[in-house]
Amino acid sequence: MRYLKIFVISLIFSWFSCEEGLTQDSYSFEILGKLKTYSASEIESSRWSIGGETLDRDYADYHAYKEYLGPSGAKRIRLQGGWAKSEQVKGVYDFEWLDKIIDDALSQDVQPWLQVSYGNPIYPGGGEAALAGGIPTSEEALEAWDQWVEAMVNRYKDKVKEWEIWNEPDISKKMTAEEFAAFHVRTGDIIKSIQPDAKIIALGLAGLSRTEYVKSILDILKSKNKLDQFDVLSFHGYNSVPERSYSAVAKLRKLVNSFNPEIELWQGENGAPSTPKGQSVGAMTKYDWSETSQAKWVLRRMLGDMGHGVDVTSIFQISDMQYAKGDHFAGLNSKGLLKARSDGSIERPKIAYRAFQNMATVFSGEISKIENADIQNDNEDLMVFAFHKKDKKGGAITLWKAEAKPTDSMETEMVNFHVTHVKFKKPVFLNPLDGTVYNLNEENYAKKGNRIFFKNIPVGDWPVVIVDKNWIDLNN
Structure with a gap:
């Protein structure tokens, strides 16, 4: 895997109310909506x-x-x-x-x-x-x-x-x-x-x-x-x-x-x-x-x-x-x-x-780690896991930089990696800091045999999630 470039995503945090929570400027991806959370x-x-x-x-x-x-x-x-x-x-x-x-x-x-x-x-x-x-x-x-x-x-x-x-x-x-x-x-x-x-x-x-x-x-x-x-x-x-x-x-x-x-x-x-x-x-x-x-x-x-x-x-x-x-x-x-x-x-x-x-x-639900998932990346400080959810199609991948204490910086690196033994019908990108869900298109992922190649994924010192869309619901 090769780092393509470093860039800064400016996150503008503002409180609308205790009920609405955070909002932020988006990544360069197309925004699909906000994650619907459940009690x-x-x-x-x-x-x-x-x-x-x-x-x-x-x-x-x-x-x-x-x-x-x-x-x-x-x-x-x-x-x-x-x-x-x-x-x-x-x-x-x-x-x-x-x-x-x-x-x-x-x-x-x-x-x-x-x-x-x-x-x-x-x-x-x-x-x-x-x-x-x-x-x-x-x-x-x-x-x-x-x-x-x-x-x-x-x-x-x-x-x-x-x-x-x-x-x-x-x-x-x-x-x-x-x-x-x-x-x-x-x-x-x-x-x-x-x-x-x-x-x-x-x-x-x-x-x-x-x-x-x-x-x-x-x-x-x-x-x-x-x-x-x-x-x-x-x-x-x-x-x-x-x-x-x-x-x-x-x-x-x-x-x-x-x-x-x-x-x-x-x-x-x-x-x-x-x-x-x-x-x-x-x-x-x-x-x-x-x-x-x-x-x-x-x-x-x-x-x-x-x-x-x-x-x-x-x-x-x-x-x-x-x-x-x-x-x-x-x-x-x-x-x-x-x-x-x-x-x-x-x-x-x-x-x-x-x-x-x-x-x-x-x-939520019954989550299991995909032990045989082969996730190829070149950064030993990148923490990457793949998961399966019972009764849900597809999988989820979590990834973040883990070499130091988290900071206030929103600096990220664009990374490429590929995985095997993890299935996706339609992967989307979730920033769990604020729950914004983004579309991933053909420029960001491609399937070749039993491998899925991800390209230009922004990763910083907090976890982001690539997850099959059928795992999640969006707020209307």
């Missing part, structure tokens, strides 16, 4: 999840953003159960706040996966209600934990199918892997005794390179004949260049397969800020970000995960958050796909929200 209730199944974390500490307001949940296209939402929020007086549970959230999500056909966490300081040795805090350790606190988990599972067993035990235990200095494994077994026993068919999501691992930590816990569970409490390994592992995560993901896959190849891999929490350096707290805030670079990053994480065989991807998160003093950090966490005001109310969707919607629609 969760219109999508039968998908791999996409959205984060609804920190509601247990009131850092975001579910009821401020709930109108955007179903329309996002996500079929799952990750929630934290909040022991300290639900039990503020010993032995007295108030689940009303969580009832409203779970019931509303389900009414929008979004399935909650519910995390049991964090500690509860009303009990001596009860741990902290904060990230990186400790698990309950005293006899009184552990008994109280057991009772709270039992009450939770009994309350939601007909509504919640997937339970996650704790969050990022590997970054806490207040417990060893052995101590957490015992705590995991204790909690898993309660969940399974009440809901035998529950799917248990394990670890919410912060560090992708901590394979020894994962192995030590799996060894303990295996020795106790408790591997049935490890249906899913959930990992996080923030990286400003998301593609640099996948060698570690492959090692995790190999490890869990050695114990049980049926264990799924979920990317349970990943997102990028949308503000310049110093204006947000949390992961990756030492870099400058914007709403444009955030949206590019989200697209690269979603499609990179899918291309590398990750079973479920959850983007952190739907709304900006305001962390309080006394937690791991304090201040604005701008990783939301929705721009929130300081009181939690929603100002508007960001570019990343629209980008998420677009991918959640196009890549």
Whole structure:
């Protein structure tokens, strides 16, 4: 493949309203229209999840953003159960706040996966209600934990199918892997005794390179004949260049397969800020970000995960958050796909929200990577995958430049490449940043035997999609 030239596409972003979202000047291709996106209730199944974390500490307001949940296209939402929020007086549970959230999500056909966490300081040795805090350790606190988990599972067993035990235990200095494994077994026993068919999501691992930590816990569970409490390994592992995560993901896959190849891999929490350096707290805030670079990053994480065989991807998160003093950090966490005001109310969707919607629609349903697709290109930094969709004719190809952190630049390179074992009846070109669909004509692609040659395709540091037209619908 040979690069023909470099040119700049000027994208003029302007907000018409929260409902209309972005518009932009077109590529040189003929515009066919805007992608029609679908709400969760219109999508039968998908791999996409959205984060609804920190509601247990009131850092975001579910009821401020709930109108955007179903329309996002996500079929799952990750929630934290909040022991300290639900039990503020010993032995007295108030689940009303969580009832409203779970019931509303389900009414929008979004399935909650519910995390049991964090500690509860009303009990001596009860741990902290904060990230990186400790698990309950005293006899009184552990008994109280057991009772709270039992009450939770009994309350939601007909509504919640997937339970996650704790969050990022590997970054806490207040417990060893052995101590957490015992705590995991204790909690898993309660969940399974009440809901035998529950799917248990394990670890919410912060560090992708901590394979020894994962192995030590799996060894303990295996020795106790408790591997049935490890249906899913959930990992996080923030990286400003998301593609640099996948060698570690492959090692995790190999490890869990050695114990049980049926264990799924979920990317349970990943997102990028949308503000310049110093204006947000949390992961990756030492870099400058914007709403444009955030949206590019989200697209690269979603499609990179899918291309590398990750079973479920959850983007952190739907709304900006305001962390309080006394937690791991304090201040604005701008990783939301929705721009929130300081009181939690929603100002508007960001570019990343629209980008998420677009991918959640196009890549809904049963998507499989075309493993034998032969895609010939000469740039090792070009990330290219081909996919098939059950019950749809033709395929889809995603491609982007992956050598560096996404920027605000819309510079692209015109590339030529050819593929085999990927069928297209009528390929079209989709820019998922704004959902514009463009026509590809004979100047851009040609079929020769079992090969399809693509010519003059603009590629930058965000994914674009060449997809068979029968996969998509356009707005009238």
